Amino acid sequence: MRSFYRRPKIVFVFVFLVLFVVWLFVTIIEFSFGLTVTTDDLIATGKTLRNGRQLKAFITSSYYYPTSESLGDNAIALVMSINLVSNPVLKLAHFFSPDSSELVIMAKNATSSVIMKASYVRVTPHEACQIITVFATAQLIPNVTNISMLGDNGVAEIPFTSPSYTKRDVVVCTSPLYVSEQWQNFLLAVHIYRKFGAHMNLYLISSVTSFYELMKEYEREGYMTVQPWVNVDFPGVPKTTADPYNQIEFRNQAASQTDCLLQFKESARFVTFLDLDDVLIPKIAPTYAEEFQRIMDGKKKLAYIFYHKENYDAVVARNSSRFSLRKMFGSLECKHKRETGKIVVDPRNLNYTWIHYPPDLPNGFEKYEVTENVITHLKTIVWTDEQNESGEAPIEPLYFDNSTAKIIASKDILNIEKDLRRMIRKPRIRKIFSKLPNMHYYTDLVVNCYNDRYYQYHYSGRIANIKCPGPQLCEFVQHPKIKCTHVTATHTPMETLYPITYYYATNAHFTGDIGCYAH
Numbered sequence: 001m002r003s004f005y006r007r008p009k010i011v012f013v014f015v016f017l018v019l020f021v022v023w024l025f026v027t028i029i030e031f032s033f034g035l036t037v038t039t040d041d042l043i044a045t046g047k048t049l050r051n052g053r054q055l056k057a058f059i060t061s062s063y064y065y066p067t068s069e070s071l072g073d074n075a076i077a078l079v080m081s082i083n084l085v086s087n088p089v090l091k092l093a094h095f096f097s098p099d100s101s102e103l104v105i106m107a108k109n110a111t112s113s114v115i116m117k118a119s120y121v122r123v124t125p126h127e128a129c130q131i132i133t134v135f136a137t138a139q140l141i142p143n144v145t146n147i148s149m150l151g152d153n154g155v156a157e158i159p160f161t162s163p164s165y166t167k168r169d170v171v172v173c174t175s176p177l178y179v180s181e182q183w184q185n186f187l188l189a190v191h192i193y194r195k196f197g198a199h200m201n202l203y204l205i206s207s208v209t210s211f212y213e214l215m216k217e218y219e220r221e222g223y224m225t226v227q228p229w230v231n232v233d234f235p236g237v238p239k240t241t242a243d244p245y246n247q248i249e250f251r252n253q254a255a256s257q258t259d260c261l262l263q264f265k266e267s268a269r270f271v272t273f274l275d276l277d278d279v280l281i282p283k284i285a286p287t288y289a290e291e292f293q294r295i296m297d298g299k300k301k302l303a304y305i306f307y308h309k310e311n312y313d314a315v316v317a318r319n320s321s322r323f324s325l326r327k328m329f330g331s332l333e334c335k336h337k338r339e340t341g342k343i344v345v346d347p348r349n350l351n352y353t354w355i356h357y358p359p360d361l362p363n364g365f366e367k368y369e370v371t372e373n374v375i376t377h378l379k380t381i382v383w384t385d386e387q388n389e390s391g392e393a394p395i396e397p398l399y400f401d402n403s404t405a406k407i408i409a410s411k412d413i414l415n416i417e418k419d420l421r422r423m424i425r426k427p428r429i430r431k432i433f434s435k436l437p438n439m440h441y442y443t444d445l446v447v448n449c450y451n452d453r454y455y456q457y458h459y460s461g462r463i464a465n466i467k468c469p470g471p472q473l474c475e476f477v478q479h480p481k482i483k484c485t486h487v488t489a490t491h492t493p494m495e496t497l498y499p500i501t502y503y504y505a506t507n508a509h510f511t512g513d514i515g516c517y518a519h
């Protein structure tokens with residue numbers, strides 16, 4: 001010690017170092033638990049520490065089923081995005097007890113009330129993103145009027161809706177579209193689904209405005225439904241606790257698919273989950289329902305059947321007045337490259353699903369890999385001025401297997417083209433048609449961004465370099481001439497509840513005031 005007294009500089013450095021280490025330690029602890037110094041947090045620090053950190057859950061779906069074959073009557077099904085995965089840089093949180101996985105739900109009807117516990121299950125099978133999708137269900141009481149979530153220090157009432165009870169054979173759930181310009185692609189998909197007996201339920205974040213208007217007309221005509229897909233947000237919560245802009249996988253696609261499954265659980269015989277550029281055309285039967293039924297018949301209880309995707313190139317007219325589906329079919333060229341496919345389910349046999357398939361098989365169920373048909377994946381779509389007229393007969397695009405099999409027969413192509421003409425003749429649609437974009441801009445930004453920042457790591461196996469493909473992965477420099485219609489909603493700050501604070505959006509609708517963005 002004496003030598004220290006004789007060397008004031010060393011003492012100074014030593015004291016400084018000690019202070020620095022203490023500061024560093026406190027910062028790491030704070031950061032890992034997402035503590036920010038508000039009085040609210042200080043009061044509740046004990047509880048926060050017990051649970052590792054504050055949990056924030058955004059409710060994306062909340063369906064109350066007066067009757068349900070698979071969930072039981074008076075059931076509630078919840079889908080939530082929750083910050084369950086701790087920041088990987090700061091592993092400290094793992095030393096604490098695991099997070100409570102129990103929800104406490106209170107339901108009231110006109111005459112009584114009930115409190116139920118329900119545990120939630122993970123839908124997202126990996127930990128690349130900190131905010132993951134979870135599912136929970138519980139049976140409540142008849143004629144529920146109010147549902148609340150209970151915490152240790154309070155109650156939060158949450159909204160709920162009824163699922164669809166309109167009987168349908170097949171529902172195609174189209175994953176969330178954003179900054180979309182691919183109207184040709186949409187027309188191909190929506191007419192094919194109509195022709196072979198499916199209803200399209202399309203999740204929409206943003207698209208160029210004329211394309212949005214086109215979709216709304218197809219909705220009016222009963223071909224499809226446009227479902228606004230709102231962003232997850234936790235107003236007032238620091239990003240170190242829950243960062244919905246960077247830490248949710250692909251604009252919450254797994255939650256949108258599970259929402260669709262739950263929405264049509266009681267009403268559809270089959271539900272399938274496809275991107276807009278995936279086109280499934282029945283091959284072994286004249287309709288989707290018959291094909292799915294034939295594939296499932298005689299097998300064990302199936303949670304899902306899995307169709308592979310085969311990549312195709314397509315050429316389309318950029319000028320909407322020259323566009324035809326017949327020519328688009330004729331241009332399809334197989335690339336002989338397979339990509340991860342998608343599933344078709346009997347919604348009674350599955351309660352939740354991730355992007356490609358569910359994270360696990362429910363007890364007593366099996367899956368089947370379809371060999372009878374594949375999904376036609378429009379990997380590249382070239383917009384051209386010149387498109388060769390094919391002669392009298394339409395060109396039937398080839399099935400991927402190098403046999404003489406075709407994806408679709410000429411008579412079906414002609415029927416589909418006729419239906420497109422019928423729609424274009426409608427005055428409202430004709431007006432929109434002339435405004436559809438004849439150039440693509442955002443499409444290129446999306447493709448380049450995902451290749452640079454995601455797929456090059458994904459496909460080269462450099463998994464360690466993969467960052468969460470969050471909603472803000474790509475920047476979209478706005479184009480002065482291209483206007484988008486974008487979803488918006490009201491997000492309200494919430495009182496902190498322990499162990500979980502619940503958030504939700506209300507008043508979802510579309511607006512032209514935001515611009516072309518992905519969240």
Ligand SMILES: *[C@@H]1O[C@H](CO)[C@@H](O)[C@H](O)[C@H]1NC(C)=O
Pocket residue numbers: 109110111112113114141142143
């Ligand atoms: C409320 O729920 C109870 C069951 O807990 C049920 O007996 C009663 O009929 C329900 N009230 C109404 C108005 O449906």
Ligand SMILES: *[C@@H]1O[C@H](CO)[C@@H](O)[C@H](O)[C@H]1NC(C)=O
Pocket residue numbers: 145146157
């Ligand atoms: C029940 O919900 C309605 C809105 O649906 C609300 O106006 C009312 O205050 C709620 N009642 C209770 C007791 O929470």
Ligand SMILES: *[C@@H]1O[C@H](CO)[C@@H](O)[C@H](O)[C@H]1NC(C)=O
Pocket residue numbers: 319320321322438
């Ligand atoms: C699109 O085609 C129509 C008819 O062929 C033509 O009159 C129009 O000028 C074309 N528009 C553009 C932008 O090329």
Ligand SMILES: *[C@@H]1O[C@H](CO)[C@@H](O)[C@H](O)[C@H]1NC(C)=O
Pocket residue numbers: 070071072137348349350351362363
């Ligand atoms: C779906 O949830 C209900 C209610 O918890 C359960 O009884 C049923 O087995 C689940 N279905 C599947 C396929 O896991």
Ligand SMILES: *[C@@H]1O[C@H](CO)[C@@H](O)[C@H](O)[C@H]1NC(C)=O
Pocket residue numbers: 315384386387388
């Ligand atoms: C049109 O046909 C010609 C000759 O058959 C061919 O060289 C050209 O590539 C075709 N153009 C398109 C856009 O398919």
Ligand SMILES: *[C@@H]1O[C@H](CO)[C@@H](O)[C@H](O)[C@H]1NC(C)=O
Pocket residue numbers: 336400401402
């Ligand atoms: C079909 O032929 C292409 C080459 O023309 C080849 O790359 C591909 O593997 C073949 N596919 C099958 C299923 O035989």
Ligand SMILES: CC(=O)N[C@H]1CO[C@H](CO)[C@@H](O)[C@@H]1O
Pocket residue numbers: 066142143
């Ligand atoms: C009072 C009331 O709304 N009763 C309804 C409760 O729910 C059952 C079905 O679960 C209806 O049949 C009742 O009419």
